[in-house]
Amino acid sequence: VIERTEQLAGQLPGAGVDALLVTALPNVRYLTGYSGSNGLVLITPRGRDFVTDFRYVEQAAVEVDPGFTRHRAAQNLLQMVPELLAGAARLGFEAEHMSVSTHQRLGELCGAGVQLVPTTGLVEGLRAIKSPEEVQRLRAATLLADEALERLLAEGLIGRSEREVAIALESHMRAIGAERPSFETIVAAGAHGALPHAQPLDVMIEPGQLVVIDWGAQLDGYCSDCTRTVATGELEPEALEVYTLVLAAQIDGLEAVRPGATGLDVDAVPRARIADGGYGDHFGHGLGHGVGIEIHEPPRLSMSSEDTLVAGNVVTVEPGIYLAGRFGVRIEDLVVVTEDGCDILTTVPKELRTVG
Numbered sequence: 573v574i575e576r577t578e579q580l581a582g583q584l585p586g587a588g589v590d591a592l593l594v595t596a597l598p599n600v601r602y603l604t605g606y607s608g609s610n611g612l613v614l615i616t617p618r619g620r621d622f623v624t625d626f627r628y629v630e631q632a633a634v635e636v637d638p639g640f641t642r643h644r645a646a647q648n649l650l651q652m653v654p655e656l657l658a659g660a661a662r663l664g665f666e667a668e669h670m671s672v673s674t675h676q677r678l679g680e681l682c683g684a685g686v687q688l689v690p691t692t693g694l695v696e697g698l699r700a701i702k703s704p705e706e707v708q709r710l711r712a713a714t715l716l717a718d719e720a721l722e723r724l725l726a727e728g729l730i731g732r733s734e735r736e737v738a739i740a741l742e743s744h745m746r747a748i749g750a751e752r753p754s755f756e757t758i759v760a761a762g763a764h765g766a767l768p769h770a771q772p773l774d775v776m777i778e779p780g781q782l783v784v785i786d787w788g789a790q791l792d793g794y795c796s797d798c799t800r801t802v803a804t805g806e807l808e809p810e811a812l813e814v815y816t817l818v819l820a821a822q823i824d825g826l827e828a829v830r831p832g833a834t835g836l837d838v839d840a841v842p843r844a845r846i847a848d849g850g851y852g853d854h855f856g857h858g859l860g861h862g863v864g865i866e867i868h869e870p871p872r873l874s875m876s877s878e879d880t881l882v883a884g885n886v887v888t889v890e891p892g893i894y895l896a897g898r899f900g901v902r903i904e905d906l907v908v909v910t911e912d913g914c915d916i917l918t919t920v921p922k923e924l925r926t927v928g
């Protein structure tokens with residue numbers, strides 16, 4: 573993985589800096605392989621340094637790419653930065669990830685001879701384009717999550733609370749090898765499904781409801797993300813109609829994903845389908861987001877996106893319709909952008925399923 577850091581080092585002159593301090597842990601993990609909770613990377617003209625404290629020295633010895641020189645610092649890792657800088661005068665920091673107080677401390681430690689320069693999105697830009705090996709990890713995380721859902725649905729939903737079902741799904745994921753859920757599982761039945769980010773409640777799932785399940789597994793450091801909406805019996809006609817519309821819109825969205833398309837273009841296609849169907853006011857969120865080491869990362873597919881897709885991006889396509897007080901439907905797949913379209917990682921079927 574040291575090639576990633578060399579690529580990053582090549583971008584530093586363009587960003588107006590001669591050294592870069594990487595403190596966001598997902599970025600540290602991407603560059604070094606380190607998965608602990610205290611660590612930083614410093615890229616200077618002189619070297620590639622990784623700093624952690626005594627608690628993580630052994631873990632770092634196993635995980636950190638040998639292209640880095642490893643250092644052990646006091647718990648405040650920044651104290652090591654001035655000596656490692658070795659004369660670099662313009663030090664870039666990650667403006668989106670550093671607190672004001674950390675910035676202040678860093679300035680005091682480095683002194684007047686070093687100028688702190690804000691940078692944004694340098695590592696994230698590299699992370700947005702997945703290597704074949706990263707795609708393989710995302711595919712494995714997705715398959716694991718898919719298998720966990722099948723185990724859950726085989727047990728049935730009616731008579732269990734949303735919370736019980738969410739816990740059961742997370743426990744299935746862990747039982748078959750997930751490090752952890754990649755975010756807090758959403759299980760939302762009936763009217764509760766009209767809240768896109770519903771927290772599972774201690775409320776029983778009843779027959780004849782739509783149940784939105786949004787879940788993901790983290791495996792080898794990479795996240796999966798998928799949503800399915802299932803029925804627990806015969807539905808009112810409008811619920812069926814909305815399901816059919818969301819499914820058609822989701823398929824439209826998948827077909828719009830290709831290199832060169834903007835996040836704005838791709839978002840617009842399913843949004844138009846939903847508006848034509850008469851539900852334009854009920855799809856209030858963006859169409860999708862990048863997924864990788866983090867569950868939400870660039871690029872974005874939305875009405876305010878400034879991103880353009882390239883091969884190797886991994887994004888979700890997740891339109892939804894939410895009718896307050898009644899029900900919600902969302903269908904989400906995870907896809908990798910290929911040279912001429914996209915490859916769908918998710919394997920769970922999308923036709924409406926009825927689960928007792």
Ligand code: ZN
Pocket residue numbers: 786787797798799904
């Ligand atoms: Zn999701």
Ligand code: ZN
Pocket residue numbers: 797798861888890904
């Ligand atoms: Zn998502």
